[in-house]
Amino acid sequence: METFILSESVDVFSFLSYLNDRMKLDNENRQKLVRLRKGDEGEKAFLKMFESLYEGEGILFYNFRASYQDSPIQIDFLFISAQSIYMYEVKNYQGSYVQSGDKFRSLSGSQFLNPSVQLTRTHNHFSHMLKELSCTTPIQPFVVFVNPEFTLYEAPVEDPFLFPGQLSSHFKLLNQRSDTIRKSQQRLVEKLLEESKKEATFERKLPTYHFEQLKKGLICYNCGSFALRNNSKNSLCTSCGRTCSLNDLILAHITEFQTLFPHEKLTRNSLYEWCGMEVGERRLWKLLKSHFKLEKSGKTSYYLRKDD
Secondary structure (H helix, E strand, O other): OEEEEOOOOOOHHHHHHHHHHHOOOOHHHHHHHHHHHHHHHHHHHHHHHHHHHOOOOOEEEEEEEEEEOOEEEEEEEEEEOOOOEEEEEEEOOOEEEEEEOOEEEEOOOOEEEOHHHHHHHHHHHHHHHHHHOOOOOOEEEEEEEOOOOEEEEOOOOOOOEEOHHHHHHHHHHHHHHOOOOOHHHHHHHHHHHHHHHOOOOOOOOOOOOOHHHOOOOOOOOOOOOOOEEEOOOEEEEOOOOOEEEHHHHHHHHHHHHHHHOOOOOEOHHHHHHHOOOOOOHHHHHHHHHHHEEEEEEOOEEEEEEOOO
């Protein structure tokens, strides 16, 4: 099986995670980050399950994003087999709920929209897009509940739900139906990759911030602590005990900097300040020289990734 892991133009989860470590988020964005983190955990669990239980041929898209007539199409997992296209909307809900029409209600009285409503809307947009791509392969949409501590009462059997206890048999069925991927499916994959590159830019409500207001310094991406003990090779977090290569940690901080400041040029001075002046400038220069290419604009020098 071939897997394509696609990213949004703005990865809101990573964005908020980085900011949460370096500034105080307002209550709305803190709650959003909690939801996104839980959703990310659920998606990673489903991906791991898919890759371990499915043994046949096919193409899997993770985090597929496109647009149809200015309407966003967001699909957690899109699986193309020889006979069908499967859409999976993954939910990491926890607790007991009762289905009531287009709502899920908790036993305590809170409620939220039945995810099958959004699934139907996405299915309709995606079906129209496939028709324009001359694809007539049938689509099977599912909402996948991955958390074993989730219970839903009064769900009609015809609803497109897959519960934790059904996932093993679902993958067994996919394995039984597996067949050789044809050239027409490969061409569809190429078209979908092109469509994902055309994704429309939709406004997202994100917190405003400035370089000066964010806390600087090396950070442990496992627990968010700044309490690191570094030597010439490794970095040890004194809060959670995690050890990693110091070079790998610096490269991760470069990714963080470029995510938060995509329009800022990466210079040795900006990286030195971003890392809290905790790493020698010569080490930063050697690392940048090894992984990036130097560009000059007048008197200014900056670095670009070698694959850009």
